Amino acid sequence: MKDILTGKFVRLSAFDPEEMSKAFTRWNLNSEYQRLLNSAPFRMESAKSAAKWMEKELEEMSSANYYFSICTLTEDKLIGEIGLDVVNWPGRDAFVGLGIGETEYWNKGYGTDVMNVLLRFAFTEINLRRVTLTVFEYNPRAIRSYEKAGFCHEGHLRNYLNREGRRWNEVFMGILREEWMELNNQALSAVPREALSKEGGAGIS
Numbered sequence: 001m002k003d004i005l006t007g008k009f010v011r012l013s014a015f016d017p018e019e020m021s022k023a024f025t026r027w028n029l030n031s032e033y034q035r036l037l038n039s040a041p042f043r044m045e046s047a048k049s050a051a052k053w054m055e056k057e058l059e060e061m062s063s064a065n066y067y068f069s070i071c072t073l074t075e076d077k078l079i080g081e082i083g084l085d086v087v088n089w090p091g092r093d094a095f096v097g098l099g100i101g102e103t104e105y106w107n108k109g110y111g112t113d114v115m116n117v118l119l120r121f122a123f124t125e126i127n128l129r130r131v132t133l134t135v136f137e138y139n140p141r142a143i144r145s146y147e148k149a150g151f152c153h154e155g156h157l158r159n160y161l162n163r164e165g166r167r168w169n170e171v172f173m174g175i176l177r178e179e180w181m182e183l184n185n186q187a188l189s190a191v192p193r194e195a196l197s198k199e200g201g202a203g204i205s
Contacts, residue, residue, distance in 0.1 A: 004125060005068075007117040009110050012068035012082065020069060021051035023078050027101030036139050037099050039161045039170070064089065066121075070100065070114050079105050082118055084131070092129035094122060107141065115149040120184075123177045130176050136161070137169040150175045150183045 005012040027033055028045055061067065064086040070079050080100035087093055096118060100111055122128045133151065135142050151173040159167035 004120055005117060006073070007113040008073075009108075009113045010070050010072055010079070010117065012114070012117055012121070013071050015054075015067040015069050015081070017051050017054035019078060020081065021048075021054055023101060024054075024081075027099075030101075030103065033099070033101055033103070035163065036136065036142070037097075039136075066126075068118075070110075072105070072110075077102070079110065080114070082114055084118060084122060086126075086128070092127065094128050094131050096122075096131050096133050098133075111142065111145040112148045115146065119149065119175065119180055123180050128177065130174055132172065132174040135171050135173065137171055138163065143171065143173075146173050150180055152179075 003011070025046060057067075066084040068082050070082055071077060072079060079102040080098070082096065082098045085095050085097075087095060096115075098111065098115060098118075100106065100114075119131060122131050132154075133146065135146065137156070152175065153171065154174045155172045156169040157172075158169055160170035161168055
């Protein structure tokens with residue numbers, strides 16, 4: 001069996017507050033990155049303050065919260081973070097949040113790859129029914145990436161925030177387990193049978 005936390009370009013690893021706080025402080029110098037992630041006004045934070053906040057978050061984390069660091073496969077370099085918060089266990093619904101802070105990895109498929117890994121974890125490991133996310137209207141790069149991972153547009157909050165002299169919508173996108181299964185079965189069926197056998201795909205017909 002393959003490692004469910006490993007994709008084509010990245011792997012998900014344990015969230016280390018000390019390591020992440022240093023990276024977060026560096027990423028936080030980029031106001032564009034922060035404005036793509038947060039609706040709150042841009043603010044800077046020290047590594048010490050960030051580590052303290054992250055440690056508190058991890059201490060309070062429940063079985064409904066899953067936080068991961070994103071590392072590249074080739075260099076084992078920390079490039080971002082991703083979190084999954086189950087908001088309704090009976091309904092098996094969760095929200096996902098993703099940020100790639102190292103800008104040299106933007107527009108190269110890393111975001112789509114890590115989302116594919118996270119969805120595989122969500123639907124096959126913890127048996128979720130739906131995963132939802134929000135993204136700002138002025139972030140078309142992220143919207144395209146989420147569409148590639150199978151997310152559908154489900155609605156928006158009109159004029160949600162003010163940036164650079166105009167109001168922007170917050171977009172809601174979601175994917176259901178059966179939609180993810182259909183997409184991945186289609187992808188699997190496109191792989192030659194001999195390639196599947198080489199990768200341990202026994203029992204797949």
